[in-house]
Amino acid sequence: MTMVTASEAAAEIEKLLGLHPKGFDLSLDRITRLLAALGDPHLKLPPVIHVAGTNGKGSVTAFCRAILEAEGLGVHVHTSPHLVNWHERYRLAVKGERGALVGDAVLADAVRRVAEANGGEKITVFEILTAVTFLLFSEHPADVAIIEVGLGGRFDATNVIPRPAVSVIMPISLDHQAYLGDRVELIAAEKAGIMKRGAPVVIGYQSEEAARDVLVETAERLGCPHAVYGQDFMAHEEFGRLVYQDEFGLADLPLPRLPGRHQYANAAATIRAVKAAGLAVSERALEQGLARVEWPGRLQRLTDGALLRLAPRGSEIWVDGGHNPGAGQVIAETMANFEEREPRPLFLVTGMINTKEPVGYFEPFGGLAERVFTVPIRGSDAGLDPVALAADAARAGLEAEPLSTVADAFAEIARITEEDDVPPRILIGGSLYLVGDVLADNGTPPA
Incomplete structure (x- = not known):
């Protein structure tokens, strides 16, 4: 993608692109080895909200960030891919304020340290960049880290987190069939791989019953407390407002700033996920988060x-x-x-x-x-x-x-x-x- 400014970090990443493959080679062995060489920074994170799905995971990440920041929490955010600059993948918490994209010198230094720790071993650039995520997030204080899955789930490089505060799986449809399978139930099984035994799970709206069944069955098999959209929580528009409902009650909220009716279900999954993660947020924070949320490049x-x-x-x-x-x-x-x-x-x-x-x-x-x-x-x-x-x-x-x-x-x-x-x-x-x-x-x- 086009770089609009000269960047020390981009130059370091371009070096790596010349040495390592840019694509995907699904395995956790390489990232696990690299993280061990870095002192296992993925074990030193604040509570993690781990988000997967074919569609909607970016919106949930944006909603989570907006709501938690409105509550005054410091929030790290990892997303991929970037749109214009590599820095977009790493947003670091600023306590009491909106998080900020990582500075160029800080990112360049982290990339160099990760590359040095890798020692020239075979690895994909995405895995190196994921290790950079864990290194940065472990070295800067925050109350919460929101980590978006790159591809699939089970073998995605982000899936070394041993016990997330909550795993969120958003709508699943056909995509990346060469890696994940040519049926939605096969893709759902890969996405379900981010579930960890006993850790809470939120399952967003699923248009495909086969996908929903796989996700629910996996959560039950792993003993994960789980909430399913349309069954345990839901949202709809009423008189120009968003009405959210779950077992805890009703909330009368503004419609999300992100356009499209599909965002009602995405917002609902976010609210349920924040609750499942044990994060106490006020209705005022929910209102402000829905009204302020931003998600560049998506409608x-x-x-x-x-x-x-x-x-x-x-x-x-x-x-x-x-x-x-x-x-x-x-x-x-x-x-x-x-x-x-x-x-x-x-x-x-x-x-x-x-x-x-x-x-x-x-x-x-x-x-x-x-x-x-x-x-x-x-x-x-x-x-x-x-x-x-x-x-x-x-x-x-x-x-x-x-x-x-x-x-x-x-x-x-x-x-x-x-x-x-x-x-x-x-x-x-x-x-x-x-x-x-x-x-x-x-x-x-x-x-």
């Missing part, structure tokens, strides 16, 4: 920046890195809700990498999007050719055209939009890599 509206000047005047521009059929479904539903409230012609500007299911992503936009413009993923060998991606969109019943850049797509949308037409709604998405490039080009990287 994020661009309101300023360089790219906006290329689109027709008055355009509504959104970016979202969702890239699998489940994500396509909830994003399309959100766009349909926007259309009900404020009708605008919808255009998609889409790029994807070759491990995804483009047709399944595009299908929910049938009858909703006027046209799709497919673009390459800049600087990625894994990016799908825009011609092939346009053919996938056509197979999903959409009119599609391949182009060379996002700027070209904006120019084409401007060309076909008459001056007196309703300004369009433009959704740029299909890949976090594409969204990262767009945020960099727009001059609005996450902070």
Whole structure:
């Protein structure tokens, strides 16, 4: 992804990318060896909220952070991948304030120390970066650490945490089939691997009954106290408010700041997870957290920046890195809700990498999007050719055209939009890599 500033830390990571594979090699042996050489920093963390899932885990991470910080707690946050800068993966706690992305010199020093401890042994860069997470989080004080799983669960490098305060598993659908299996129950079994015997588990909304059954059966087998969305807790909209309910009672809360009705279930899972972790939060903190939450690159509206000047005047521009059929479904539903409230012609500007299911992503936009413009993923060998991606969109019943850049797509949308037409709604998405490039080009990287 594009770097927008010179960075000592990025230079150190680039060195590692030349020595070690960038991809995934699912095993815990290498990360365990490396952490032992570092003095086992993963055993020196504050209480951990460990979050997995095909979709929604990033939203839950963002909700958790917002609510706990509103309570005045210091919160470390690990997410992946980053959108623009490597530093986004590591947010360090600031007691009584919002956490801050790790400073460049601090990150560069941590990367060097981890690389030195590894001693040139075979390892993936993701494993090194995960070890950096544990090192940083063990050396800086915090009340809570929120750690998002990278891929799967059972063999993900984050899954060396011996007993999290709570494990959270969000909606599961088909993704990364080459690594996790081609059926949702197989993927669910991999995600369930983050459960630890006797530790609390929260199971978010699952559209697939087979996935939910696997998760519940695993929790029961491991003796994990567990709460299941729709059974033990739930949330719905009522009179413009979010009503949350569990065995402890009801809470009347503001609707989440993150757009989309799917965020109601994500917020509910977060609230239940915070309770399951034994963290006492006030209703005031819940209200402030839901109202302040931010999650860059996920249904994020661009309101300023360089790219906006290329689109027709008055355009509504959104970016979202969702890239699998489940994500396509909830994003399309959100766009349909926007259309009900404020009708605008919808255009998609889409790029994807070759491990995804483009047709399944595009299908929910049938009858909703006027046209799709497919673009390459800049600087990625894994990016799908825009011609092939346009053919996938056509197979999903959409009119599609391949182009060379996002700027070209904006120019084409401007060309076909008459001056007196309703300004369009433009959704740029299909890949976090594409969204990262767009945020960099727009001059609005996450902070």
